Amino acid sequence: MKIAVVRFPGSNCDQDCLRALQDGLEVDAEYLWHKETSAAGYDAIVLPGGFSYGDYLRCGAIAAFSPVMRAIIEAANHGTPVFGVCNGFQVLCETGLLGGALIRNRSLLFLCQPVVLKIENNSTPFTRLLNEKSLLRMPIAHGEGAFYADGSTLAELEDNGQVVFRYVDEHGEATSEANPNGSMNNIAGICNPAGNVVGMMPHPDRSWDRRLGSEDGLQLFKSLVETLLSVAA
Amino acid sequence: MSTPLIVFRMKLEVLVMPKRTVLDPQGVAVRNAVRELGLENVETVRVGKIIEIEFSAEPDEKKLNEICRDLLSNEVIEDYRVVGTTTSFP
Numbered sequence: 001m002k003i004a005v006v007r008f009p010g011s012n013c014d015q016d017c018l019r020a021l022q023d024g025l026e027v028d029a030e031y032l033w034h035k036e037t038s039a040a041g042y043d044a045i046v047l048p049g050g051f052s053y054g055d056y057l058r059c060g061a062i063a064a065f066s067p068v069m070r071a072i073i074e075a076a077n078h079g080t081p082v083f084g085v086c087n088g089f090q091v092l093c094e095t096g097l098l099g100g101a102l103i104r105n106r107s108l109l110f111l112c113q114p115v116v117l118k119i120e121n122n123s124t125p126f127t128r129l130l131n132e133k134s135l136l137r138m139p140i141a142h143g144e145g146a147f148y149a150d151g152s153t154l155a156e157l158e159d160n161g162q163v164v165f166r167y168v169d170e171h172g173e174a175t176s177e178a179n180p181n182g183s184m185n186n187i188a189g190i191c192n193p194a195g196n197v198v199g200m201m202p203h204p205d206r207s208w209d210r211r212l213g214s215e216d217g218l219q220l221f222k223s224l225v226e227t228l229l230s231v232a233a
Numbered sequence: 234m235s236t237p238l239i240v241f242r243m244k245l246e247v248l249v250m251p252k253r254t255v256l257d258p259q260g261v262a263v264r265n266a267v268r269e270l271g272l273e274n275v276e277t278v279r280v281g282k283i284i285e286i287e288f289s290a291e292p293d294e295k296k297l298n299e300i301c302r303d304l305l306s307n308e309v310i311e312d313y314r315v316v317g318t319t320t321s322f323p
Contacts, residue, residue, distance in 0.1 A: 057305065061304065062304075065303075065304060093309075094307065099309075100309060101309040103255065103256070103310055104258050104259060105258070106256065106258055108258050108259065146256075148256075149309065150309070153309075182256065
């Protein structure tokens with residue numbers, strides 16, 4: 001099993017993702033440079049957080065057209081699990097692999113704070129070890145994390161169970177107070193219709209060890225590894 | 234005697250604006266500042282961007298529109314218009 005962590009110029013959570021996989025789970029993981037034209041040989045691909053290509057034009061917009069993304073889109077369409085965290089989520093929305101877009105936080109502030117997430121879909125490769133409705137704690141760190149989609153896209157996401165994570169309060173309620181950035185329907189993460197492509201704004205890569213304040217994020221990477229092992233078996 | 238060098242240049246401006254249905258918190262912040270500065274009858278402000286592009290020859294229109302739609306703007310949240318076409322022969 002081998003997992004790729006993509007590196008764009010401006011990625012800054014690439015090491016966090018690699019450490020979570022290598023140190024947290026002792027999985028074979030390596031960096032994949034943005035200029036590579038093939039993603040062959042990888043069982044899963046992680047798009048890390050950061051400011052790819054300076055986030056010029058829009059967050060993730062230029063990264064979406066990088067050579068490696070062409071290969072990743074093809075791999076995703078053939079069922080390879082692809083996980084976008086923070087800027088990685090923005091890249092996935094820009095490629096069209098995921099619906100909607102991430103826009104400026106309603107408060108205009110760059111938000112760096114812990115949030116509580118509710119698992120709304122535990123059938124993706126990244127959430128299968130978790131119980132539906134269970135709560136996870138991890139940080140967000142973004143300026144453009146407000147999820148936006150037009151009415152029909154939003155209805156489709158909700159009706160198909162493509163909302164994977166929602167911002168909630170300590171009681172698991174998706175209140176407006178628990179919504180840090182103005183995301184529609186408190187959406188923190190979604191998947192594609194097939195479920196193999198998942199994007200989320202919060203950082204499981206910054207919450208995979210008790211020393212980081214939470215190890216809830218490790219559950220998502222562990223779910224991926226379990227999924228890959230069960231496919232291989 | 235040298236032949237004068239004629240360079241064909243075409244300048245386009247791509248105007249990208251947030252869709253009216255999309256919340257533009259940047260525009261709201263600017264509107265509030267405009268109001269604070271004394272223009273109390275300000276209704277709305279929306280902040281977009283202008284991307285200036287120069288070509289050495291006329292661009293393929295279909296390709297240009299694809300690039301405006303897919304790269305220069307995001308049709309989920311923005312509209313674009315190609316404006317300010319000027320041609321010069323310096």
